[in-house]
Amino acid sequence: MSAPPIASREAALRIALAARTLDGLDVRALVGALSDKYDLPLTESKLASITVEDLRSILAGGHAEENCVVGVSNEALKDAVRFLWGENVTNSELPVIESYVDGDMPGSIRVAIANNKGENLDGHFGSCERFLIYQLSASAIKLIAIRSALDADAAEDKNKARAEVIADCDLVFIQSIGGPAAAKVVRAGVHPLKKPKGGAASEILGELQAALSSPPPWLARVMGVQPSSLSRFAEALDGEDA
Template sequence: MSTTTSNPPISNEVALRIALAVRVLPEISLTELIEALQDNVGEVLNEAALSRITVTNLKTAFGQTYDLDGEEEGEDANAGDIAALKEAVRILWGAKDEAEALPTIEPYQDGEMPHSVRIAVASNNRELLDGHFGSCLRYLVYQLSATTLKLIDIRSALEADLSDDRNGFRINLIRDCHVVYIVSIGGPAAAKVVQAGIYPMKLIEGGEARAILTDLQTVIATAPPPWMAKVLGIAEGDRVKNYKAIEAS
């Protein structure tokens, strides 16, 4: 299936529901779940469409995978599978734990933060850096200067799995960013990211996104490397000559 359609993109809320639902369906891939949803409610996936999904819909789509056919009277071997489908439907309808809620996007207008950079953070949960470039659920996008840090957007990467060029899809999502933080990235993907003019920063241990970016603010305020100083619009004569470059883990 290709993403070259005129359908509107999946919203952050819908993407979150689908991503959480697939976690409780261990035998089902993200692509399989999206295709099952589209088969039942149409190509456009929005909150109204998800509210029409039923356990029967999912049983029909995944019955063979979950061996749900022909259950004998008194046999409860499939009870766990039915429970998983019910939980998935509950999540698709909008019920989710508070801990899974997305962080709040802060108001921002282009140009309001002079000498700032735009940073993407590969994330799967809350406001954490915990994602691989090629498989994270979303990118948290921050505008960052030496004194100010704002979360200005959250971009779902859910549809990347339906694209003919998954890495290209992800790069296009963050093409306006100067830096992307990831816990891991493959060599070919890293080369494409660099070619797109985005600087990959690998932190294997991950962590709280804001804490990591606060450390970056310190670097910006004290000794930005030349490439970052150029992005920030700091004149060459004003740059600190002796700096410690940011190193990828």
């Protein structure tokens, strides 16, 4: 059985809204036009890379080089592209990304959550649709990115490619992960944490946040700080040195 042309529910919603903006263009026609330019399946990250000129060329088809008039206004094209990017999508299952610049949250760590729907940990490492990326400090939690994991599935080494998607993270929460995949995640510098029952991302991150002020040894290593359980010994040594 062939794979579906659209990778996720979110991608399908974006395409449907874009088609409606383009003077009610048939969704199947838009999927077909996009499929002529992009390898299937159509993923959220592929849609997010489309520009207005890309869409104009896609809709013009074989006449694109002749500057064919698409038949819709430039503003409609812009609105359609915004929908493809995921902006202003009504009924989107995905949470809103917050503004963040590296250095905004000193002492914070970056956490990935395997996700399929809503703002939940509900995915297995090798099959989740995306990773929600959070910046976490003792005082704040920010969703800073949403990254499709499905593009990595076309790679020769799918597990390595998925690990590279989250290589800038310190931790990744997943419902399950196989041994070979876990080894590649660790090799990418990310600490995998299994939580088989999953749950709301806010609850899982809240539990982790509570541990930041007095981290156990494994978390202290991730944070690059001294484990709280060893602090009293360090204080004693400092006293002897004095």
